[in-house]
Amino acid sequence: MTIKLPAVAFRNIFRNLRRSILCAVAIAVSAMAIMALLSLLETMETDMATNLTSYYTGEVRIRHAEYEKYERYNPLHLSLDTEAVISVASDVGGVKAATARINFPANLYIDGQNNGAMGVGVDFATEQAFIDFSAIVDEGRIPKPGANELLMGKFLAHDLGLSLGDKVTMLTSTALRGSNAMTFTIVGIASFPVGGLSAKTVYIPIDRAQYLLRMEGKTQEVLLLTEDGYRERDVAQAVETALEEYLSLETETRAWKDLNMMYSFLSIAKFIYYVMGAIFFVLGSTVIINTTMMVIYERIREIGTLGALGMQGKELTRLFLLEGTFISIAGSTLGTLVGVLIVFILSKTGINFTEAMSGVDMEISSILFPRVNWFTALYVWIYAIIISSLSTLIPSRKASKIQIVEALRYV
Amino acid sequence: MKFILQLAVKNLSRYKRRTIITAVAIAVGLMMYIIVDSILRGASLESMRNLRWYETASLRVYAEGYWEDRAFLPLENSIEDPASIMSLVEGEQGVATVRTTFAAEMILYSDDFGENGNMNVKVTAIDPTQDFEVYRFEDTLVEGRFLEPGEMDGLLLGSWFAEDIGAEVGYWVTLLTRGKGGFYEAFDMQIVGIVNCPNPNVNRTLIMMDIAAADTYLGMENSVTSIDILLPEKTDLELAKVAIQAKLPEGLEVFTWKDLAQDYLAIVGAKQGGTGMILFLVFIIAAVGVSNTMLMAMYERMRELGMMRALGMRDRDILLSFLFEAGGIGLIGSVVGIALGSLVNIYLVNTGFDFGFMFRNMDIGFRISSVMRGAWSLSTILKAFSAGIFLSMLVAVLPIRRALKLDIPTCLHHQ
């Protein structure tokens, strides 16, 4: 049985193992770096998406049509009819869950001093679909509906020197533009993944919030989760239409991706990293180009011999190209796997961003746990192989153009 | 020695393509280093300037206990006799001004704003004459006028803040807060001016009023929450801090701008760490490239190597020759990399990137509001230059020494 070209190419790699290894290593380093970078970015993206949809905007957010215009004013009077909106929205195809929230700036009156905080009135029952409170409550429990109880962020409690069982009076402006105050008991302390939330927020039952803010039956926003397989934008559109139709209500109903600028920033960052990835690979490929050229030079007599025996041109190119491809595959596989390993290790230890995040207002968790995404790994793997292999194309083609008689003359 | 150098130079032209490719890898790596460094440096310079001119000044004096609770802007921990402290400070070649910062709820009315609203804000009460000695708001007025000393109901807003809430000169608002002592105060204020401050963090939140007015409304009894000090640029702030701290009576603490801008420093640190890693990886790849090139050169010239050794050339001289060759590749890479990097830098420094659309709505830590510019750094260029050369030489050492350990006949009969 005659030996096939790929087999020859494969064996040739072992002729100068050191050189082949050096090449493979260069590619591996590039692949590993890209894998790690992309994984990190992806993790940040996913993390941000989770945080946004859980704690901030849900997957679709419904608000009063005019709310955004006056958002800074905290226009609580621009509110929605809780029951009506939730009922209509929930009936729309693709809506999995709905909850009502009221966000309001509050002052916590302690020892004669006002301390600013962010109050959030929620229906803890329907919130379960959005925020897994049981996972984030460190001490105590979730407030009960109808009770003057609150859940406080861990850092806020720490800064104010408060603990479970303490009472705190909340002052706020109401939807009627007056002031109101109510005293709450701290029944739970929670650690949010986003540091900022732990430092600023206080959760109370929505019915108490409605009472405090003079918003009986109303809510500031209704958040929705969509079923798998439905596009958020489509659902948002459908809900907006439904609300108009059934309630003659004009609202601002939008999908979460359209609501947050930080998220699009992340996409730009990703693009930049892709470009850098390409540069990395090009760099790594320079090594393999050099090596292929060297290999050809070294085996020039052999090339002449092969040519004399009838192998030429395309076949010769194929031979060297295959060798380059095999090395690329080895390097890419090694690098991708090492990259995956790094991500795996980080997924257990987590990357601590608390320091860097301390001053920045981003909806990214303080501690990130990257997850291994095999699609990304596959993508990096293929990308590395293609680019590295292509780099061997030019020197390989040169090999095919060498004159046999010249080649045989070489020592 | 001269011969060795000449030999190295001539050998560079032996494999032009390989040398060029390797040099290109080095060049790209160095170019990236220069560009990234330039951007970060430029952002740093601008941020530090904007911090110093509009946000932190050089040093700040707080009363004891203020710092720990600074997030809540406690009026109780205030400085009692600011006038005497001021004279102490001025002796140190600095200029100082008093400020009182407090939290309040700002209430908006539909007559002016079109809708009723309220929001938690931070108000900075200043001495309208003295403040300009320390901060540079003097050049930033875009609408209306500055505050007058003793003005009881004038407010100055940052332009982004005004834009965000739709405020115009002439609008009225009510500030609701607790004074020192805990009693509630509400006072109506009119917007008399808008300043466009290049520091985005300030521009987004700035509300200024007259300090005498604040003193009255809040019952400060001549106390203030901070004394802000500006020192000449090249001053060693740590030394100045210690010097001033020593002069101050008990119960007062001095902080430098670095203490005040920890969020900024954290971001810079993180960015530098991240880019450092990326550059490190780029260098590794370039290093692998050089090493590979030298290895190949060596294996190709094994017989030549044997010949030189047989003819009595010292191992040390042979090593030097190869090192110079590697250094030569590095040199080419360095020169090209620096040239390209500098070209790009010309654009970065003079034109820069307008990220205004991004900075407007996001706080990324850097104090830049619109254009992100690069900055020249001779030390970076020099570092890049020498790194390119020395790294190449370093990386070539091992393979060459390996070859020199082989015995001569093996070299001579190498295929």
Add this chain to the structure above:
Amino acid sequence: MSIIRIEKVSRNYKTGATLVKALKKVSLTIEAGEFLSIAGPSGSGKTTLLNLIGCIDELDEGEIFINDTAISSMDKIEKTAFRRNNLGFIFQTYNLIPVLSAYENVSFVLSLLDISEREIKRRTYEVLMEVGLEGMEDRRPSKLSGGQQQRVAIARALVKNPQIILADEPTANLDSKTGAEILKLMKRMNEKYHTTFLFSTHDQMIMDYASRLVQLHDGAIVSDERRR
């Protein structure tokens, strides 16, 4: 006076698990000015012997004396210096540095010694003329024929007036006519400067030219003929 004394010299190599005895207790005395050929089939040990004399290999048994100095007593640095000052090499594959001109290839060995630039220039031009390459000093090896390249190599070996020149198959890559010319040249140099020439070869022509022919077989001397 014998310039080279080889006394019961053995050299062994390990290839994998097998021990190859390249030289077996070989003894030989060589006088200054000899034009000597060491002949034998492949694997007979002739190249090994040359390498040992040239101080570029280590012996396992016995001793070699050059000018009454035992080469085993010299350390690496001394050997290098010794080669630099006293030995010339000519290789089968010329081993010229391709990026240097003929002039530079020859002069560089002189620059390893402590000689003035002017002296280097004089001697290089002189020796290049001697070997018949006048006018081609600036050419690079790629622009020289095989014969011309070997002449450059000879010039390089000669230019420092060494006591001994070791040539390993110097004519193997040349056609017979050129080979003959090269040999005549070396013979001329030998007669003019009394440089000792040692050839390792199985080229009949060289063997004919040699004034003494030593035959090796399987690591041992089987004959030692003096002619003329």
